[in-house]
Amino acid sequence: MGDISYLLPLLFVGVGAVVLMLLSYTKSLSISSIAKIALGFLVLAFISNVYYFGELHKVYPYENVFFGMIVSDTYSVYFNSILLVGAIATILIGWDYFRPDRRFTGEFFSLLLFSTFGMMLLVQSAELLSAFIALEIASLSLYVMIGFQTDNIRRVEASYRYLVLGSLSGVLFLFGTALIYASTKTTFLGNIGVELLPQTGKDISLAIGGATLILITFLFKISAFPFQNWTIDVYDGSPLPVSAYMASTFKVAVFAFMLRFVAMDLGYIKDYWDGLLMGVIILTLAYGTFLALAQNNLKRMLASSSIVHTGYLLIAFVSIDIIGESASSSIIYYLIAYFLSAMGAFGLISYISSSDKLRLTYEDFKGFSHVRPYMSAMLSIFMLSLAGLPGTIGFIGKFYIFSGAIEAGYTVLATSAILATFISIYYYFKLIALMYFYPSPILSNVPPLKGLPPIFIGFIAIAVLWGGIGNTFIAFFPSIDFLIDVAKLSHRSLFLQ
Amino acid sequence: MYEIIAFYTFSALVIGLFGIVVLSKNALYSMTALAGGMVFISGFFFILDAEFLGVVQIVVYTGAIMALYAFGMMFFDTTRDVKEDIRCKKIFYTLSILSAVLVLIVLSAPIFSANIEAIYPTLEGVGNVQTIGLLLFTKYLVAFELAAIMLLVAMIAGIVLVGKKLDAQSDDLEVAKELK
């Protein structure tokens, strides 16, 4: 297999999106069969992607045609796997949610695949311009996916708000790219870093400005502190599977690109950001925690807690130039941990509320365990993992990040993060307590465990547990050690020639 | 000398027209001035011997984008003045003036601080079109093709969001007919 094999995942998703677009025009296929086709394309892409999983390589496919704008390395394969699993998970947990009577049509799946295509491209792009376009492809489809149900005003508002703010942040990215180009005369990752080396003796103030603008876009997309205002309303206004998709997958893709950019090029510039980023992190943690404490609605609580998790991730991001490999592998690992837990939690809530237009609050879960013991068990697992209790994958992720931060000398950050974790136990455990310690159930019309979504969510729950205890109990079994090894390999593959 | 005359004429025209765009209360005046300003901006490209960009400026902005704006404006009565509802004028003016000054500083800083030199100076005997074409179809091929996909997504998005409303409206019409 030649260069094409490195592009197959992208091709499958892109072609799938176009095919779905054409199929949804005919209106003869039911929505579930279109979902099946979308699933088929994603699975094909996933299989062709896994082929290179964990293999140390860095290839610029068709370099004489693409001029090194697209790269395929261990790093991108790793993240593409997460993204593809995310897209597959979105379809699976929304299996009962995407129904024609909710005005979901075939185009929704086309947009989902386009969005995934954009994210995968973002992970694979080795150049700022194509990264910008990839980011815009992903965001554009997301805007529409959020507001797909045009008869629902809250959806439209969320979509519009995200569209306006997102476009603004996209413009900043473009402007930053222009400034970097003005300073370094290149937009290719890898070359920028070479131009910025202090040895060249160049005035790099323009590049610093440009990189900071790109950082702002990045902070916006992952909803870090000064740019977090949209998060709760947009997540709350979106259909639940879309919220899950945004919270887990989109964040992963943006983080993946920024990590590559910073690790490859901005090591020198990052020194200027240290103070700034530390402030951002502490405020993100504080503000997110405060917001999460104030929420009564479960979906809004998960949205605000996603801000807190952004804060944790940024801690590892700061320490990346001091303890490079272990910091980036801890980010990569934490992304998986958060991805699994958030996907599971959002998915389960969307399944519970899929029968009617219920907005789930804490109160609704009083005594839930008596009606649906398995569901409450799964929900508890996800909450435990989000809180970072030992025995779940969330704990291992947090452990790596905090120990890394201390190792890199950011004790203040580690302390505040641990504080935030302690407080977070309150709002996660509140749900568990309500579910188990109240006698009479309030929710009556919860669908029973039947069909695809619960099975899939069950798998996620098992994965969360297995990631937390697997390596201690089952020796010689591929476990998180394997994932962490691959994460380290991925980091190394960034610097291959 | 004629270049200078042309430059200042075009500058005055562009600034004047864009001033009208911002200051006029009538949407049709603003649109006309904006379209005119876009045409005159192309004059700068022609002065710089970048004919291709100049023509593209006319075709894209004036010929296509502004015409679509105008098409949208046909749904309103454009011969009447628009009443702007700005609650706190002070903040509004301060912010807009501040951002204008900021943009000016950001754009002019590199000009004053360093000599700007072209990395790809125009080659003798090779026209604008060829140079742009070469860059677009070699180095930036991927970005160029991806932009096409982005536009496709935008098109799907537009059709999905608007097309459904048209359906709903036609349903309403049918209901109305049945009621009669």
Add this chain to the structure above:
Amino acid sequence: MSETAVIIETIVKAVVVLSVVAGMGAFATWIERKVLAFMQRRLGPMHVGPYGVLQLAADGIKLFTKEDIIPQNALKPIFVLAPIVAATSAFVAMAAIPYFPEFTVFGYTVHPIVSDINVALLYVMGVASVGIYGPLLAGMSSANKWSLLGAARAVVQILSFEVVSGLSVLAPIMMIGSLSLIDINDFQSGGVTNWLLWKQPLAFLLFAIAGFAETNRSPFDTIEFEAEIVSGFATEYSGMRWGLFFVGEYANMITIAVLVSIIFMGGYNPIWFIPGAIVMLLKVSFWIFLFLWVRAAWPHVRPDQLMWVCWKVLMPLALVNILITGIVLV
């Protein structure tokens, strides 16, 4: 040659082109009436001057002296501006068109082109597309529903057919490899068999159809079709302002005729013993005549049919043509 000399030469050329084309446009109105009359077994204007030639002078005087009416609710500045835009854009577009082969007068070589820019074709089509603002602004500022309908039809029709004409002309450009009209002309030197018409028949047909639509000629004159929307965007106009729209329309017709002659029909290359200038004149005259002929012979189409044929027939055909040309070239 000094800068000033170039400027003066350019100004002279511009004035010549402007006056000649305006004169031709006026003359074309008389021709139109005559041709239509003969095709309908009438005589047409006969009373003013020999064979009614001076009718155009009479019409001109009538237009100039007519009362200038601006409707009460119209937006005056825009209302006044619209016909000027229509006429100006039509004439400005002509700046990059070579009309004749270069010739020598008193030892001084004259290039009969106002400005030879290397993207001439794009320029001509781009600036001509600005002409859309004539009907558009006229319709929107008139405060009249018929005008607005005419403006809407104008935008839809002209924008749509610009796509077709742009795509259809892309195939010949791919063969020639230049956007300069002079290069396009030189590519076809050496007799009738070298005309691009034979190599790109489909592109020729599409471009001609789009030309008819963009100049708002019958059978595609939906923009100001009397039976449907009174007079479209020009409903409220009278006198000289209305005349300016008219001049712009005829100038556009001449532009399209010249473009088709240069791109597809060998341009101003001489044939046998006939010199290039005469050949060019003949071709342009033929095309003007064709415009009139079609008007006399064919009924007009509905706007929805027009859009249907544009987006579902002509545009795909143009794309296929480009694809085939590309495959053949490679």
